[in-house]
Amino acid sequence: MQTRKLYLLGGNTSQEEANIHFAKAAGGKNARIALLIVYREGWEAFLPRYTSHWISQGVQQNNISVIVPNENNELDTAKAVDIVSNASGIFIGGGHSETYYSLYTKQPFNKLLHKKYAAGTPLAGNSAGALLMPETVMLSPHDTDNQQAWSGPGLGILQNQLISVHYSQWQDEPNLISGLHHHNIPFGYGIDEDACLYLENEKPAAVFGSEQVKRIEKGTL
Template identity: 80%
Template structure:
C-alpha cells in the first residue's frame, strides 16, 4: 500500500532531522533526488545547505539533480520532466516566495508534482516550498515585497488547511488567523524556522527539529 509522505520545513534549509528522514524515505544510497529552486546569482554555492545531510545518508551526489529556471524564471520543460520522472524524492527549496509560486504552481510542473506525490514519492518543501503545498497559499506580510498579506491557488496537496512558516520568528499568528477567517478554512499550522511538520497521507505524523509546530483553529480568534 502506498504511503504519501510530505515534509514541511519552516525555514531552516539544513534542518538535520528532517533532511535525514527525507533522504531515507527517498531511498538512501539508491535515492535520486530532484531539488527545485529558483534562480539567483550564485545559487550553486548554496546547494550544500540542501544536500549535505542527504549525502551523509549515502545519497550519491551525482544522483541529486537541480531544477532551476533561467534569469527570466522560465523552466526547461523537457529537462524538468526528465528529472522529475526519474526522481525518488522531490524537495522544493526556499527563497523569494512569490517567485516560487509563479514557477512551481503552474502547469505542466504542477501535474507532474501531484502525480509523483500520489505515487508515493516523498515530497518536501522548505519555507517558500512548504507554502505552495495547500490548496490556498497564504503569504505573510513579512514575505512579500509590499509588506501586504497575499493569497493564491496552490498545489492543492493539503485541503482545508493553511500553512505559515518562520512562525515564531515572524510572530505570524495574527496573519494565519486572519487567513483562516478570510478564506473560511478551519485549520492552520504555524511552523517555526527550525521545525518540520511531517505528514503521512496528509495527516500530521511527527514534528522534527528543535522548535515547534503550532496547530491553529479558526475558532481561536
C-alpha cells in the same frame, strides 16, 4: 497502497533530522532527488545547505538533480519534467516565495507533483516550498515585495488548511488567523524556522527539529 509522505520545513533548510528522514524515505544510497529552486546570484554556493545531510545518508551527488531557472526565470521545462518524473524524492526549496509560486504551482508541475506524491514519492518543501503545498497559498506581509499579505490557489496537496512558515520569527500568528477567517478554512499550522511538520497520508505523524509547530483552529479563536 503507498504511504504518502510530506515534509514541511519552516525556514531552515539544513535541518538534520528532517533531511535525514527525507533522504532515507527517498531511497538512501539508491535515491534520485530532484531539487527545485529559484535563481539567485551564486545559487550554487547554497546547494550544500540542502544536500549535505542527504549525502551523509549515502545519496550520490550525481543522483541529485537541480532544477533552476535562468536569470529571466525561464525553465527548461522538458528537462525539468524528465528529472521530476524519474525522481524518488522531490524537494522544493526556499527563497523568493512569489517566484516559487509563479514557477512551480502551474502546469506541468502541478499535475506531475500530484502524480508523483500520490504514487508514494516523498515530497518536501522548505519555507516557500512548504507554502505551495495547500489548496490555498497564503503569503505573509513579511514575504511579499509590497509587504502586503497575499493568497492564491496552490498545489492542493493539502486541503482545508493553511501553512505559515518562519512562524515565531515573523510573529506571523495574526496573519494566519486572518487567513483562516478570510478563506473560511478550519485550521492551519504555524511552523518555526527550525521545525519540520512531517505528514503521512496528509495526517501529522511527527515534528522534527528544535523548535515548534503550532496548530491554530478557526473555531477556537
